[in-house]
Amino acid sequence: MSIAGFEVEVDRGGGLETEEMTLNMGPQHPSTHGVLRFVVKADGEVMRRAIPDVGYLHRSIEKISEKVGWHGFMPYTDRVDYVAAMFCNQGWGMVTEKLADIEVPKRGEYCRVIAAELNRISSHLLSIGTMILDIGAITPFFHAFREREKINDLLEELCGARLTYNYMRIGGVAWDLPPGYEESVLAFLSQLEPMLDEFNTLVSDNTLFRGRCAKVATISAEQAISYNLVGPNLRASGVRYDVRRDEPYSVYPELEFDVPIGLGMAGEVGDSFDRYWVRFVEIKESMKILRQCFRQIPAGPVVAKVPRKLKPQEGDAQIRIESARGDMSWYAVSDGSEFPYRCKVRTGSFAAMSIIEELSPGLMLADLVTVIASLDIVAPEVDR
Amino acid sequence: MATVLNQYVRNVFDTAAAVFEGMAVTCSHFVRTPSTIQYPDRTDVRVQDTLPYRYRGILEVDLEICTGCLACERACPIDCIVIDAKKDKATKQMMLNRFDIDIAKCMYCGLCSEPCPTGSIHHTPEFEGADYSLESMLRRFVKEPVAAYKPKKVEDDPKIAPILERGMKYLDEFAAAGDEIEAEAEA
Numbered sequence: 001m002s003i004a005g006f007e008v009e010v011d012r013g014g015g016l017e018t019e020e021m022t023l024n025m026g027p028q029h030p031s032t033h034g035v036l037r038f039v040v041k042a043d044g045e046v047m048r049r050a051i052p053d054v055g056y057l058h059r060s061i062e063k064i065s066e067k068v069g070w071h072g073f074m075p076y077t078d079r080v081d082y083v084a085a086m087f088c089n090q091g092w093g094m095v096t097e098k099l100a101d102i103e104v105p106k107r108g109e110y111c112r113v114i115a116a117e118l119n120r121i122s123s124h125l126l127s128i129g130t131m132i133l134d135i136g137a138i139t140p141f142f143h144a145f146r147e148r149e150k151i152n153d154l155l156e157e158l159c160g161a162r163l164t165y166n167y168m169r170i171g172g173v174a175w176d177l178p179p180g181y182e183e184s185v186l187a188f189l190s191q192l193e194p195m196l197d198e199f200n201t202l203v204s205d206n207t208l209f210r211g212r213c214a215k216v217a218t219i220s221a222e223q224a225i226s227y228n229l230v231g232p233n234l235r236a237s238g239v240r241y242d243v244r245r246d247e248p249y250s251v252y253p254e255l256e257f258d259v260p261i262g263l264g265m266a267g268e269v270g271d272s273f274d275r276y277w278v279r280f281v282e283i284k285e286s287m288k289i290l291r292q293c294f295r296q297i298p299a300g301p302v303v304a305k306v307p308r309k310l311k312p313q314e315g316d317a318q319i320r321i322e323s324a325r326g327d328m329s330w331y332a333v334s335d336g337s338e339f340p341y342r343c344k345v346r347t348g349s350f351a352a353m354s355i356i357e358e359l360s361p362g363l364m365l366a367d368l369v370t371v372i373a374s375l376d377i378v379a380p381e382v383d384r
Numbered sequence: 385m386a387t388v389l390n391q392y393v394r395n396v397f398d399t400a401a402a403v404f405e406g407m408a409v410t411c412s413h414f415v416r417t418p419s420t421i422q423y424p425d426r427t428d429v430r431v432q433d434t435l436p437y438r439y440r441g442i443l444e445v446d447l448e449i450c451t452g453c454l455a456c457e458r459a460c461p462i463d464c465i466v467i468d469a470k471k472d473k474a475t476k477q478m479m480l481n482r483f484d485i486d487i488a489k490c491m492y493c494g495l496c497s498e499p500c501p502t503g504s505i506h507h508t509p510e511f512e513g514a515d516y517s518l519e520s521m522l523r524r525f526v527k528e529p530v531a532a533y534k535p536k537k538v539e540d541d542p543k544i545a546p547i548l549e550r551g552m553k554y555l556d557e558f559a560a561a562g563d564e565i566e567a568e569a570e571a
Contacts (some may be wrong), residue, residue: 069461072461
């Protein structure tokens with residue numbers, strides 16, 4: 001373990017006879033971002049194994065879809081990942097549109113991308129803010145949340161809610177951009193830029209923070225691929241894969257943006273600091289996308305004409321979108337009736353949860369918190 | 385030994401510098417305008433009045449312009465709206481006998497106010513809904529049976545016209561309002 005330049009010698013048996021200790025972490029642990037539970041087998045401060053125990057936040061959301069119908073399921077998708085609800089909205093909208101052959105108007109697609117990218121910034125701000133909080137610094141968390149609050153205000157102006165947006169509908173979006181929205185978003189973006197630089201001085205360039213995250217829980221590219229990690233976690237390990245770029249959907253082909261990957265700035269490629277840094281750079285990329293969107297957005301309708309009693313033809317469809325936590329896949333089966341026959345969501349947090357058991361041997365107990373936070377696990381997304 | 389000591393001194397120095405840099409940013413916030421507000425009693429205006437027009441708070445129904453079409457009841461995914469509308473055989477008029485919204489169940493999704501043809505059911509900026517019992521969360525809008533509203537080409541009743549105007553303005557916000565009904569008629 002390297003802590004600010006010092007090598008800490010960890011005695012792994014040999015000399016003193018030690019007994020393995022089984023600890024329970026969670027389900028209501030403040031650093032677990034929801035209701036997660038870990039059974040930790042530890043030897044003093046060093047973990048031998050941390051076994052994740054999922055299922056505490058299971059709400060049968062997929063089953064609910066079979067009871068409430070195609071339109072009625074939209075507000076429930078907000079609850080799949082309540083930190084980044086726009087992506088779940090978009091996923092459900094897109095999979096139903098694919099089933100029912102509905103084309104979304106161009107302006108509707110741009111509205112979706114604007115809302116989703118705003119949501120991505122707010123989700124990443126929450127992720128990096130709480131990561132630093134979990135590690136032990138309180139101040140940067142408030143800086144991140146102050147900015148996130150402004151995005152919440154913007155989204156509230158757009159769709160009337162701060163967390164469970166229910167902004168999108170099958171065939172487009174529910175509300176057009178309100179008057180003067182472009183100005184308020186661009187004003188927000190231009191004041192976010194100096195704030196991010198300040199955040200850099202406060203956190204990213206801080207020796208203590210770097211020392212705490214460097215070389216902790218390094219995930220190699222092969223390991224990341226074999227554990228099916230997605231999104232920023234995968235990119236931090238040096239794999240340049242982004243659904244927005246590699247399997248473009250919506251209007252992303254018309255937009256220009258970079259896909260940042262981990263560079264090993266603090267230590268190794270794929271360590272906790274890289275996962276933090278990829279999210280930080282992605283905020284800047286999202287800002288770039290937002291500016292382009294407002295330049296290119298055409299006039300016109302924002303929602304296609306969709307009957308209230310929607311009955312897609314029989315069959316199944318699957319789509320993939322790049323959520324804030326990576327590749328999110330939606331699969332729906334229709335039997336030609338008003339209700340979906342089956343719906344399945346594949347989310348990034350579940351895969352990220354499974355790799356913790358592999359990463360944990362040899363880590364300090366306090367590093368488990370860093371690992372959970374740097375993988376950006378959101379508990380409702382694990383269980384659904 | 386000298387290199388170890390050198391490293392040690394440098395580490396102490398770096399750490400102190402990092403702490404100083406962080407404190408400089410934090411201290412600079414002492415002279416900036418604070419971004420916190422003292423909720424709820426020290427805001428200049430009520431928070432409800434500062435919320436955007438689209439804010440989805442507690443549901444309300446303007447019975448004067450309710451047509452009794454049951455579109456909101458059908459749209460609600462959790463069945464928190466219960467309406468009993470029957471045609472009176474004697475007067476041949478639609479009568480509203482019951483219009484209940486269970487605020488305890490409601491998830492404020494806004495799916496009910498979208499298909500309303502007159503904007504009768506709508507969200508208010510009111511969000512403080514805490515109460516002592518579940519029964520008081522059930523809002524009964526119909527006290528005694530009333531006749532449902534019949535849409536006219538031009539509303540001439542001075543009592544109803546401003547309510548209808550408010551409802552139609554509320555509906556204008558929705559991109560899809562009206563479209564779906566047309567599409568349904570075509571299908």
